[in-house]
Amino acid sequence: MSFTTARDARKLIRPLQGELKRLLQQLVQTNSVAVPPGGGETPAQQVLQSFFRANGVHTELYTTEFIEKSGNPLVRKTRRYRARKNLSARLRGRGRGRSLLLNGHMDTVPAGKVPWSRSPWSGVDRGGRIHGLGSFDMKGGVVANAAVICALKKSGIKTGGDILFESVVDEEWGGGGGTIAARLRGGGADACIIPEGTQLEIYRATRGGFVVDLSAEAGNSAAYFSKSPLMSPAVPIGRLLGWVDACAKRRSKIKSGGAYASFPDPVPVQVLAVQANLLDPETPLSVPSQATVRVYFQFLPEEDVKAVIQGIKDSLKQFEASDAFFRKYPIQWTPLIGAPLLGHELPADHPWTRCMFESASAVLGRKPVISAAPYPCDAGLMHRDFGIPTLLFGPCGAGAHNPDEYVEFDSVLRTAEVLLAAALEWTNG
Template sequence: MNRSSLSQRIGQWIEDNKTASAELASRLVRIPSVNHPPHGNEYAYQQYFAECLHNLGAEVTVYELDTVPGLREHPAFMSSRQYANRPNVHGLFPGSGGGRSLVFSGHADTVYEGTEPWQDGPFEGAIRDGRLYGRGSYDMKGGMAAALEAGRCLNQLGIRLKGSVYIESVVDEEHGGANGTLAGRLMGVNPDMAVIPEPTNLVPYPAHLGGGIWKAEFSGKSGIGFNGEELISALDATVAFAMLLQKFAAKLNEQIKPHPLWSESNRALEVVVLSILSGDTKRELQEKLPADGKLNFWIEGYPGMTDRQILDMLWAYYESELPNYPILAKCRPRITPLIRYLDGSEMKAGELTDQFLGAVKRSGTTALEREPASLQGSPFACDGFMFNLHSPTPALILGPSGSNAHAADEYMDLDSYYKLIRWFAELMLDWCEAEGE
């Protein structure tokens, strides 16, 4: 059967299975899998994901991270997490031979549902107005459901591939994780190419930002100056540092030349103040200068930038700004990382990557009925660096549309989800090759 006929059959399957496809994504959302560092409750979700893979005929492997040889000794391993009852899962759909291989890799864990009110419960998986609502619907259970449904599509249509396909669900990506992704590589899931179905609004990202979260702590001299002694408000220093960070964002983007994949997006590297805490919160009434202050902040970097480089730039800017913030000369911060620095990365250049990106464009054109958006760098950090920097497998990031990731009323657009299922199925055909074509 020729490729045009296969694509027509795939398109019809997508139309006929929209209700079932939406229900699968909803079911994944209805299984809470929140990451609570250093622990996480991905177990029930991973068991269900393994069952889905088994039902599709995959060769399923479920394994605990502590059983992975060389994981804890690997230089990219972060040692601050616990992995009891937090298994990784991968399913292998073996090819008949002669085709190229592919893995769809995504994280099972989500961030905390939060205390903000939701119109629907965060784990109800509500479907309304063409959207699937719930924690993880957009980031990134919808994308992983699309990979499962693409596999089901080819399976039910009886389309056999020459190349092998893996679908992998890993634990502990949120909050600076990625040990689960590293474990997958050490377990030997290193095919020719990878797709990470993080939410990209159907834009293919061959590169992603890096970033880190740091804590700045301030110690002042507290009290009330009855005897004229000099007091130092740690709160004033904390607020001054927050203002300095806002100015540092402009300096950072002046000093760092935009990476080519971000040069057309007009998106600058971000420096974000995440939280401020100061004073004795247990006192009935705060009647004295605060003795301490804490501020958490996030700074992004392009591929190739390091956390050391970012902090060196920040400290140099800090020293240059002391005339404008005299309190910071008296009350200097102690800065420590709160998560591992997530390295930015990009797909390795080469003929194979070019061929894959060509396949992505062709299959996307079929699925979207238009050419996909041009290749760009992602506006977020993720675990793609575990592929691009610590394995032989380049990783593309491609996922559905939606909004409110990590916030209340997170949702995935269902029309984009159906398009993504077709895109993934067409990509499997193009890259791994169907028997008989």
């Protein structure tokens, strides 16, 4: 990695600053919330398409619905893709050299019921932080990817291998549908970058994940105000939380031999929600007949996820058999998104990891941290199922999947510069 490449990257991105910030603000201001089975990403994809058009970049905006009938086993059968469009672009290289894929997702989770300090769609700039839903996860990253394409197009620089851009739908909730559609339609590449928020660290691994609802149903709330004893699953569900806690303690002893070695709790088990009756003033005296615990398990890239889940199920059966209530009212096991997501890991000495490390060092003027993602994402799919070596490198920010999300705009520009330097280096190698 030459110093000149880093300087060139900075020189090419700098003149775009103003329009990149406006693009990011517009994207945040355009609702692209996805809630399974559907999602409303297309208006935001159109905003992005107009930006490319204004910069002379040809793009394709195409519906992803065809994957529902593709017969591809990776497609989640419960999802719907009608009117959900991916946006893609390809800068042709000279035909010699490695290709690079810049992938990002346009969908966001909903704003949630916890109030935000200002509108989730404000896109407002406060001291260099762009605020709003999806700013950090991951419209900032999508803008960095778009910046690489526009900078190359404007400069007229021809890379060796092709550079592919894609902004996909259905990444949140572990859908993967947009990335699957992009692969089935547009083929592969020699390496991939996904600029999810990484605080300008290189993540060479991602975790797997699985969310399951554990419920118990008992008794009859209509029997309230009668003399017969009422069964309530609320207290037994408390005992079930004890089982989850024991499970979390067991999992916390697992040691990672790879990218997660430095994580104090490499495979967390989290209780995401507990529900019996709601604290609803309209039902003042009512004993719940159903209670549920939502648990989120994560897995190391090297774990046999099927076997781990079987082990968890076996342990749950044992717990059930040891508890008189659950012997009578068995625990229902309901996965939230279907099959688990799998993690991935790219070696620290892989040529793509080395290329990103050198590019980031040259642009940032310091050695970047190489670490691993504390979350699952499309990288697992990209790397494992489509065989494309994948890294994450993205901007600084906070609040993903929570109120008051923001991204630091300067770090979006730094991300674009690093990705551009890496693209020049990789595709000419």
